[in-house]
Amino acid sequence: MPVLKILQYPHPLLKSRSKQVQVIDDRIIRMIQNLLDTLAASPGVALAAPQIGESYRLIACDVSRKTKEPHHGRVILINPTIRQREGKRIFREGCLSVPDYTGNVNRSEKVWVEGLDPQGQRVNLISEGFEALALQHEIDHLDGVLFLDRIASLSTDLFRRRVY
Amino acid sequence: MNRFVIITAAGPDRPGIIARITQVLYRTGCNIEDTSMTLLRGEFSMILIVRLPQKQSLNEIKRRLKKVQTALGLSLLLKPLSANEARRDQQPLGRSFILSVYGADKPGIVYGVTRLMAAHGINITDMNTRVIGPRNEPVYIMILEMEIPKKVKVQTIKTKLNKLKKAVNVDITLHPAEPAQL
Numbered sequence: 001m002p003v004l005k006i007l008q009y010p011h012p013l014l015k016s017r018s019k020q021v022q023v024i025d026d027r028i029i030r031m032i033q034n035l036l037d038t039l040a041a042s043p044g045v046a047l048a049a050p051q052i053g054e055s056y057r058l059i060a061c062d063v064s065r066k067t068k069e070p071h072h073g074r075v076i077l078i079n080p081t082i083r084q085r086e087g088k089r090i091f092r093e094g095c096l097s098v099p100d101y102t103g104n105v106n107r108s109e110k111v112w113v114e115g116l117d118p119q120g121q122r123v124n125l126i127s128e129g130f131e132a133l134a135l136q137h138e139i140d141h142l143d144g145v146l147f148l149d150r151i152a153s154l155s156t157d158l159f160r161r162r163v164y
Numbered sequence: 165m166n167r168f169v170i171i172t173a174a175g176p177d178r179p180g181i182i183a184r185i186t187q188v189l190y191r192t193g194c195n196i197e198d199t200s201m202t203l204l205r206g207e208f209s210m211i212l213i214v215r216l217p218q219k220q221s222l223n224e225i226k227r228r229l230k231k232v233q234t235a236l237g238l239s240l241l242l243k244p245l246s247a248n249e250a251r252r253d254q255q256p257l258g259r260s261f262i263l264s265v266y267g268a269d270k271p272g273i274v275y276g277v278t279r280l281m282a283a284h285g286i287n288i289t290d291m292n293t294r295v296i297g298p299r300n301e302p303v304y305i306m307i308l309e310m311e312i313p314k315k316v317k318v319q320t321i322k323t324k325l326n327k328l329k330k331a332v333n334v335d336i337t338l339h340p341a342e343p344a345q346l
Contacts, residue, residue: 009303010268015335100296101305106342148264149337151307154290 003041004034004052006096014097015144018048018055021078024120028056032076032118035060044096046134048141051097059138061131069129077123080115080139082108091133093147106152107133167216168197168250171229174209175238181208184236188228193217197250213250257287258313260341263325267334269295269302276332277306280324287311304334309341 007013021028031054039047039060046061062074087109094102110128113135117123127135137147175181182201189196194214201210216222226242233240265277274293281288291308312318322338329336 101294148266151262151264154309
């Protein structure tokens with residue numbers, strides 16, 4: 001079971017848009033296994049295929065070891081999209097591909113995500129809180145977007161003056 | 165009338181720096197107002213706006229701070245503020261935006277970006293930068309908050325940032341700061 005190297009910025013794949021998966025063939029199945037093995041060996045809770053060097057729309061997520069909030073356990077999604085969003089929440093995020101830096105990011109509190117499972121069956125998930133954050137972060141990776149592109153504020157935001 | 169000073173200090177990090185400084189301020193009757201303090205690598209850096217008590221002489225506060233400065237090996241600067249500078253209701257110069265700039269570390273990233281902002285009268289209100297990643301391939305991250313005056317077209321800034329992005333070979337994102345209204 002190969003554990004692959006997690007790419008770090010400035011690797012160009014991390015700023016590229018990944019391709020749709022057209023057919024779930026042996027290659028994609030192997031890719032899913034690599035993604036899961038690499039995730040299991042990492043300190044993170046979710047991983048997107050471009051992070052292991054595969055520019056395909058494929059993510060894996062398992063927040064069970066990091067949160068007590070409700071979640072769906074191990075989630076593997078092919079060609080995932082966010083259908084609907086609700087609520088706002090600021091999370092302090094980090095990323096395995098951007099080591100040693102964290103930032104406050106605006107995310108939706110609740111997301112409706114659609115995609116395919118490894119058997120090619122359509123999956124619809126309603127996810128909230130920490131898992132919803134992880135899914136949004138990973139789906140961003142498929143579009144070449146890093147959390148750095150979504151920083152909501154620096155640490156002093158509590159006191160930031162506003163224009164009305 | 166209220167008198168204010170701004171104190172900036174930095175020195176090798178260790179437990180107790182803030183306690184030693186604020187002990188002096190407390191004992192001399194100063195009131196600590198807005199502050200920003202952070203650890204940069206091994207250097208603890210602090211900026212404090214302090215309201216002076218009516219009767220205390222500034223020299224006495226300075227004398228006591230000097231002792232702490234020597235004991236902890238700090239650099240320390242104390243500057244009186246005008247009443248206007250110390251006002252809490254400072255008017256912003258425009259709408260608040262977040263700019264993220266990141267890429268392979270090289271000289272000139274900060275200058276390239278801030279020169280562009282300065283040329284358009286854009287005011288930077290907060291900024292932090294970090295060098296991350298492996299030693300042989302360091303990455304520079306620069307995140308700043310700024311106020312874009314209403315008369316400046318955001319699209320103009322975006323176009324110029326795009327040019328800069330190509331010239332300096334960094335990734336750049338500009339978006340409005342949207343505080344969560346909870």
